[in-house]
Amino acid sequence: MLLSPSSSTQRSPTKMLDRVLSSRRYAPYADDSAVENDVVADESKTKKHLPFSFFTTRITNYLTRTGPVWPCLLVLALVLLLIFNSRRFVCVSPYDPVSRTGFFGFDGLESDIGSLGVPWCRSKHGKTVEWTTKDLIKGLEVFIPIYETRPIKNNMYGMGFDHSFGLWFIAQWLKPDLMIESGAFKGHSTWVLRQAMPDAPIITLTPKHPGKFLKKGPAYVDGNCTYFTGKDFLDFGNVNWGKVMKKHGITDLSRVLIFFDDHQNELKRITQALKAGFQHIIFEDNYDTGTGDHYSLRQICDQSYIRGGGHSCYKDSDEARIRSKRKKFWEKAVDIEELCGPGEAWWGVRGYMHDNFTKSSKKISYSEHFRNSRFVESILDVYWEVPPVAGPSLTHQTRYDPARAVTPIVEDGRYGLFNRLGLTRLDPSVFNGYTQMVYVQISNQ
C-alpha cells in the first residue's frame, strides 16, 4: 500500500532540530514488509549445494558419450570472449554502460563509486541525519508514483529525479511549518515542496513569476505560496526576514526549511541564512570542485585534510591519470588540466569563487579558501549529501562521475529492487541532473 505524503504527519510533532539529530529510527510506513522483502530478495541468490564429485562424474560421463565436440565449443567461446572484451575490436560510445564495464573491469561499476574520494564538510560535533538507507528506500516507494504525476514532465534547466526525491524526502521528514524557496523557474521545485507538505505555506523568491511560463507550456503556480517575483522580487539577502516571519506567524525559526536553487555563492547564502537565524537549508547544486557556476559547499570543504580533498596539479600524478581516463566516460568529470588554473590553483573553479551563474567571479587565494572552510565547519551541525537514487549501471546516467559521489540508494547490481520500486518506468534522462544536493543544519552556538 502506498501512503500519501501527508500520512507522515502522524509522527509526533517534535522540533525539526530534534527530529534530525535524534538517534536512528524508522518512519512508520505501512508497507515495511514489501521493501524488506525486496532487499532480501535481491541479496539472497539462494543455491542448493550438491557435492562437487556429483558434477565431475556427470561431466565426464557426458564427454565420453559426445566425443570432442564440447572442448572445441569451449575453445571457440573463449576466443569470442577475448575478442569482445578487447576495446580495440569494438566501437561503442564511451558513455555506454557496457563499454564502461569493459574499460574498468567487470567489478568496475561497483567499486567505482567514490573511488576518487568524496569531500564533505565536517560538522561541529560530528552529528549526522537520523534517516537511514532503509528509510530512503521506503521513501522512494512513496515518491515514485507521486513524481509520475508531476505537471512539468520535461524540466530541462530544473531539477531531475534524484534531487526532486531528495527535496521531497527531507521536507516530508522534517515537517517544517513554513518553506522558503529561492529560485523556482517554472515551479517544479514548488510542486515538489507542496507534495511533501500539503498544507504548509511556501514563500518563493524568483525573478520571473512561474505563471509567466504557462503561455509556452506546463508550469506550476501554488495556491498557498507568497511570491516575491517581478517588480516585487527581492533577493534572499535583501529580505527583512524578521518582518516576513512575523507576518506568517512564525516564532520558531528552527521550524523553517530553506531551499536554494538560485545559483548564488553558497558561502554568501549560508552567511545570510545564519544571520537571519535560520537553521535548516538545502542547496540544490552542490557542485564539485572545478565545475559549476557558483562557489558551493562541496567546493568549500574540498580541503587536503578530507579524503578526496586537496588536489595535485602534477600532470604525472595518479590523480591526473585516473581523471583523464574517467573524463572519457563521464560528461561532467574534469581532468587535471581543467581542474587546475594558473599557479596550480585547483580550489573553487580554477582558483575562482563564482557567484550568480558566473556573472560575478572573484579570484581567491588558497588561504582564503581554507578560511572559508574553517568558517563553514564552525557553524555546521549537520552536512548530508543526498545520494544518487541508483547506480549508473541501472539509471544509465552519463553525466556525473560516480568516483566523486556517495553510495547510491539502490546500488549497482540490484536491478530487482530498481525494477520493483518502479524506477524502470522513468525516462533515463531524469537521472542526468545529479549535482550532490546537500542538506545542512547550521547554528551560531
Ligand SMILES: C[S@@+](CC[C@H](N)C(=O)[O-])C[C@H]1O[C@@H](n2cnc3c(N)ncnc32)[C@H](O)[C@@H]1O
Ligand atoms: C535552475 S533554476 C531553478 C529550477 C527550479 N528550482 C526547478 O527545480 O525547476 C534557477 C532559477 O533561479 C532564478 N534566480 C536567478 N537569480 C536569483 C536570485 N538572486 N534569487 C532567486 N532566484 C534567482 C532564475 O531566474 C531561475 O528561475
